[in-house]
Amino acid sequence: MIPETPIPFEAFMRRALHHPRLGYYSRRISAVGRRGDFTTAPMLSAAPARTIARWAAAALREIRTRHLIEIGPGEGTLAAAVINHLPLVLRLRVRLHLVETSAPLTARQKALLGNRATWHTSPEAALAACDGRAVIYSNELVDAFPVRRFRNTADGWKELAVSKAPDGVIRESLMETDRLPDSSSLSASHPDGQTVEVHQSYHRWLDSWLPHWQAGRMLTIDYGARADSLYHRRPNGTVRAYLLQQRLEGPDIYQNPGRQDLTADVNFTDLLQHGESRFTGQTLRTFATFLGPEAPTELTDPLGPGNAFLVLDQSRNL
Numbered sequence: 001m002i003p004e005t006p007i008p009f010e011a012f013m014r015r016a017l018h019h020p021r022l023g024y025y026s027r028r029i030s031a032v033g034r035r036g037d038f039t040t041a042p043m044l045s046a047a048p049a050r051t052i053a054r055w056a057a058a059a060l061r062e063i064r065t066r067h068l069i070e071i072g073p074g075e076g077t078l079a080a081a082v083i084n085h086l087p088l089v090l091r092l093r094v095r096l097h098l099v100e101t102s103a104p105l106t107a108r109q110k111a112l113l114g115n116r117a118t119w120h121t122s123p124e125a126a127l128a129a130c131d132g133r134a135v136i137y138s139n140e141l142v143d144a145f146p147v148r149r150f151r152n153t154a155d156g157w158k159e160l161a162v163s164k165a166p167d168g169v170i171r172e173s174l175m176e177t178d179r180l181p182d183s184s185s186l187s188a189s190h191p192d193g194q195t196v197e198v199h200q201s202y203h204r205w206l207d208s209w210l211p212h213w214q215a216g217r218m219l220t221i222d223y224g225a226r227a228d229s230l231y232h233r234r235p236n237g238t239v240r241a242y243l244l245q246q247r248l249e250g251p252d253i254y255q256n257p258g259r260q261d262l263t264a265d266v267n268f269t270d271l272l273q274h275g276e277s278r279f280t281g282q283t284l285r286t287f288a289t290f291l292g293p294e295a296p297t298e299l300t301d302p303l304g305p306g307n308a309f310l311v312l313d314q315s316r317n318l
Helices: 009-018 024-028 047-063 077-085 088-093 103-116 123-129 200-212 250-254 268-275 287-291
Strands: 067-071 095-099 117-120 133-139 148-153 156-164 170-175 195-198 215-225 240-243 246-248 261-263 281-286 309-316
Touching: 009 024, 009 148, 009 156, 009 200, 009 261, 024 103, 047 077, 047 088, 047 133, 047 215, 047 287, 067 077, 067 123, 077 095, 077 103, 095 103, 095 123, 103 117, 117 123, 123 133, 123 200, 200 268, 215 268, 240 250, 246 250, 268 281, 268 309, 281 287, 287 309
Parallel strands: 067 095, 067 133, 095 117, 133 215
Antiparallel strands: 148 156, 148 195, 156 170, 215 309, 240 246, 240 261, 281 309
8 A cells, every 4th residue: 555655645645544445434344423533522422413404404594495315325324314413394304415425324324314315425415306406514534635745854844655665664754845735734833843734625625616606505524723823832743543443543553554543633724714715704713602501511611522523604605
């Protein structure tokens, strides 16, 4: 999976997660939650699903559509809960579409939801089935996209690369790059040695299907922060791995490629800036504000998920 010649970290992460035969999401992942390598917030409480359902109900009425799309639905537990929390009349009318590329997760979703949903392998396909008008949401989707990593040096930003040494150990190195991506992480002031990540692959993916989306609203929930606070006391950046509920950092993220999850915090300043010319409205809130005061304190705790997760609400052609 990893060659002896250095490749950008983004290429390594893409292979580790999405290689057709050896990738974590393609073949290895079998469950999310207690039985898997990591757990998502909606699996800990009904509050996120209830609040997403309230948001979706309002958005569906606003758009005058019955098409609801979840991208990256995990085991399908969030989608099932969202549907169950919709008002009865809307629940009977809504058409649920799930966008999933992982074969193991698709199997779990179908076992749970049966004929309550329609499956697609891309947003373009889902939107084609919705005539371009839909309400879209995702939970912990952006963080799973491969990231480019850069390190600040005395000579400017260098891109982090990885390669496999003759002894089999995966090692990091720095390589020159012809052109830096447009990112607030790279334009901010950082000390020498600081490592940052850029979700350029997510922005490219988003741009690939946005022309197929004529109108609607999209909710993006993920862990991360604005650029000015994302790397506070994080000189090595935010990339980490999860294996059997254990968090791995530093060199340990290279120990089990293809057999563990890899993730990085989301720079929401980049998402907002990228969306300025693509959306007609954008609102960013903390997870605690989105859930409201009635939610469990373990989800609204400002020292925990309450501020660690952000919620981006974007509208298109409304």
